[in-house]
Amino acid sequence: MSRRFLRNPILVALGVVLLAVWTVPILWGLLTSFKNEKEVLAYPPRVLFTPTLDNYREVLFGPTNIVPNLTTSLIVALGTTLLTVAIAVPAAYAFARLRLRGKRALGFYVLATQLVPPIGLIIPYFLILNRIGWMDSYRGLILIYLTFSLPFAIWLLVSYFEDIPREMEEAALLDRASRLQALWHVVLPQARGAIAVAVIFVFLNAWNEFLFAVVLGGARVKTVTVSMYNYINTEQTQWAQLAAAALIAMLPVIVLGLAAQKHIVHGLTAGAVKGVGRR
Amino acid sequence: MAVARQTLSIADIPAVQLAAARRRLAQAERPERRFALTLVSPAVLVLVVTTTFPLLYLLSQSLQDINLAMPGMDHYVGFENYRRMAGDSRFWAALGFTGVYTVTTVALQLVIGLGMALLILQIPRAQWAFRIAAILPIVLAPVVAGLFWRTLMLTPDFGIVDYALRAAGLGSRNWLGEPGLARISVIVIHTWQWTPFVFLYLLAALAALPSDLYEAARIDRASAWRRFIHITLPLIRPAIVVVAILRITIALSAFAAIYAATGGGPGTATEIVNLYSYRVAFAELSLGYGAAAAVVLLVLTLVVAGLLFRIRRAQ
Numbered sequence: 100m101s102r103r104f105l106r107n108p109i110l111v112a113l114g115v116v117l118l119a120v121w122t123v124p125i126l127w128g129l130l131t132s133f134k135n136e137k138e139v140l141a142y143p144p145r146v147l148f149t150p151t152l153d154n155y156r157e158v159l160f161g162p163t164n165i166v167p168n169l170t171t172s173l174i175v176a177l178g179t180t181l182l183t184v185a186i187a188v189p190a191a192y193a194f195a196r197l198r199l200r201g202k203r204a205l206g207f208y209v210l211a212t213q214l215v216p217p218i219g220l221i222i223p224y225f226l227i228l229n230r231i232g233w234m235d236s237y238r239g240l241i242l243i244y245l246t247f248s249l250p251f252a253i254w255l256l257v258s259y260f261e262d263i264p265r266e267m268e269e270a271a272l273l274d275r276a277s278r279l280q281a282l283w284h285v286v287l288p289q290a291r292g293a294i295a296v297a298v299i300f301v302f303l304n305a306w307n308e309f310l311f312a313v314v315l316g317g318a319r320v321k322t323v324t325v326s327m328y329n330y331i332n333t334e335q336t337q338w339a340q341l342a343a344a345a346l347i348a349m350l351p352v353i354v355l356g357l358a359a360q361k362h363i364v365h366g367l368t369a370g371a372v373k374g375v376g377r378r
Numbered sequence: 379m380a381v382a383r384q385t386l387s388i389a390d391i392p393a394v395q396l397a398a399a400r401r402r403l404a405q406a407e408r409p410e411r412r413f414a415l416t417l418v419s420p421a422v423l424v425l426v427v428t429t430t431f432p433l434l435y436l437l438s439q440s441l442q443d444i445n446l447a448m449p450g451m452d453h454y455v456g457f458e459n460y461r462r463m464a465g466d467s468r469f470w471a472a473l474g475f476t477g478v479y480t481v482t483t484v485a486l487q488l489v490i491g492l493g494m495a496l497l498i499l500q501i502p503r504a505q506w507a508f509r510i511a512a513i514l515p516i517v518l519a520p521v522v523a524g525l526f527w528r529t530l531m532l533t534p535d536f537g538i539v540d541y542a543l544r545a546a547g548l549g550s551r552n553w554l555g556e557p558g559l560a561r562i563s564v565i566v567i568h569t570w571q572w573t574p575f576v577f578l579y580l581l582a583a584l585a586a587l588p589s590d591l592y593e594a595a596r597i598d599r600a601s602a603w604r605r606f607i608h609i610t611l612p613l614i615r616p617a618i619v620v621v622a623i624l625r626i627t628i629a630l631s632a633f634a635a636i637y638a639a640t641g642g643g644p645g646t647a648t649e650i651v652n653l654y655s656y657r658v659a660f661a662e663l664s665l666g667y668g669a670a671a672a673v674v675l676l677v678l679t680l681v682v683a684g685l686l687f688r689i690r691r692a693q
Contacts, residue, residue: 117494121511121574124526127538131530144541190421197414198407212429214683216631218652219676222659222669223432246428278413307519309634324521338529345522356517364578
């Protein structure tokens with residue numbers, strides 16, 4: 100720590116307060132998840148108590164456990180991620196590298212779809228999926244998840260593809276490799292890191308989604324974000340179980356977020372940072 | 379050796395040869411264009427089917443009277459839904475609160491985020507702790523953030539925010555139960571969750587600034603405040619504009635955190651247009667009317683985004 104900073108106790112205090120403000124709701128949730136019902140409602144709130152694993156046991160093995168919901172979220176998020184990457188990678192490569200008539204307009208279209216507010220999509224999807232019998236189904240949910248994951252992934256990948264040097268690809272083309280071969284054998288291996296970042300953020304956003312899941316899901320397809328409401332009803336909220344369930348549900352995204360720490364800023368600003376169709 | 383340097387300009391090439399070369403080039407590009415089209419079309423097709431088509435359907439549904447409680451009674455009503463909305467004070471209140479919510483949350487995020495970035499820049503060795511702490515709210519599902527605040531933080535007596543204020547002698551308040559306080563609470567929740575994002579973004583922008591500028595200013599004995607106003611702020615303005623655009627569009631599509639914390643209540647106090655449209659469509663079951671509200675939000679978002687992009691280009 101710089102000496103100048105330490106000399107200013109106000110700044111130190113401010114830093115500590117900020118750190119606390121960010122982490123306290125989550126840390127308090129962690130603490131609560133180890134409390135029994137009596138401790139939860141103790142007044143004043145207690146920091147020291149005998150911890151119990153009952154809430155985790157209830158949430159993972161009890162009659163209303165969230166394991167099926169975790170599985171559902173995993174299927175939906177993985178399905179969304181796989182489809183998104185399969186469609187977005189070739190498109191992003193073409194946007195970043197190739198000549199194409201109307202590319203600016205197409206790029207702008209992709210960017211504009213990213214701006215569509217979810218509430219504008221949920222009503223037509225509700226009516227259409229009802230009509231074709233896709234309510235409460237994995238394919239219905241994955242379909243609507245593509246609306247936010249695809250534009251996002253395309254723009255994220257375009258920005259990375261633009262940074263990959265062209266030399267190796269050009270050399271491969273001179274060696275009479277087809278464009279597809281050059282993309283598959285030369286460009287994709289170079290883009291592995293970028294694709295990993297796209298996978299992480301698409302998965303994260305799909306895992307955390309709530310509005311589409313609560314309206315288009317049901318008894319069969321109930322994601323883990325929706326299942327949080329198992330612990331809340333009008334008479335009583337089971338705080339400790341809610342906290343335990345929420346922390347289990349958030350564990351994958353916290354791990355992914357920390358793993359992708361360096362990319363989080365770039366990952367979440369994709370599209371807004373780069374201009375449209377620079378070539 | 380003195381060799382006269384020959385420069386070839388395009389004017390020296392005979393026109394016929396030039397035309398032939400252009401043709402050859404266009405021919406060579408044709409496979410590239412075809413390949414590009416093949417790669418782009420699946421994405422564009424999927425987006426047309428999943429986004430554009432449903433939006434057109436939304437437009438047509440906003441001209442219908444659809445009541446889920448009375449199936450089979452759907453019928454075309456023209457602009458009746460919009461006319462009804464124009465006279466609905468609850469809609470105007472939702473639109474107004476959407477404006478207040480967006481402006482205050484984004485302004486707070488920018489001011490606090492920038493302040494924090496400037497502060498943390500002073501402590502290079504502890505930056506990692508702040509970076510990690512900043513990730514936590516960002517990756518949290520908004521519905522979980524809303525539920526945590528509703529229960530653990532803001533519940534009268536037992537929530538720690540309420541407890542802390544009571545301990546400080548300010549008394550217990552019904553944070554999500556009184557209209558004014560509930561509005562402040564949902565603004566605080568959104569600001570809590572997303573300020574770390576602005577912080578991380580601006581911290582990266584600040585860290586990338588050239589340090590020699592500051593040294594020159596320090597030699598000139600410019601005060602910290604003047605250094606900030608005259609050097610830092612102009613240099614990071616593009617970054618501020620980008621992050622502001624992003625945060626505005628996100629705030630306009632906010633839903634889950636408010637839904638989880640207040641459900642739009644008490645009454646209709648914390649309804650932004652998203653929640654208004656949702657409640658009208660799925661709680662009161664009039665989907666046509668809800669669709670009209672969603673169309674208004676769609677138009678609003680596109681207009682705001684268009685304006686912001688214009689501002690950004692002008693910079």
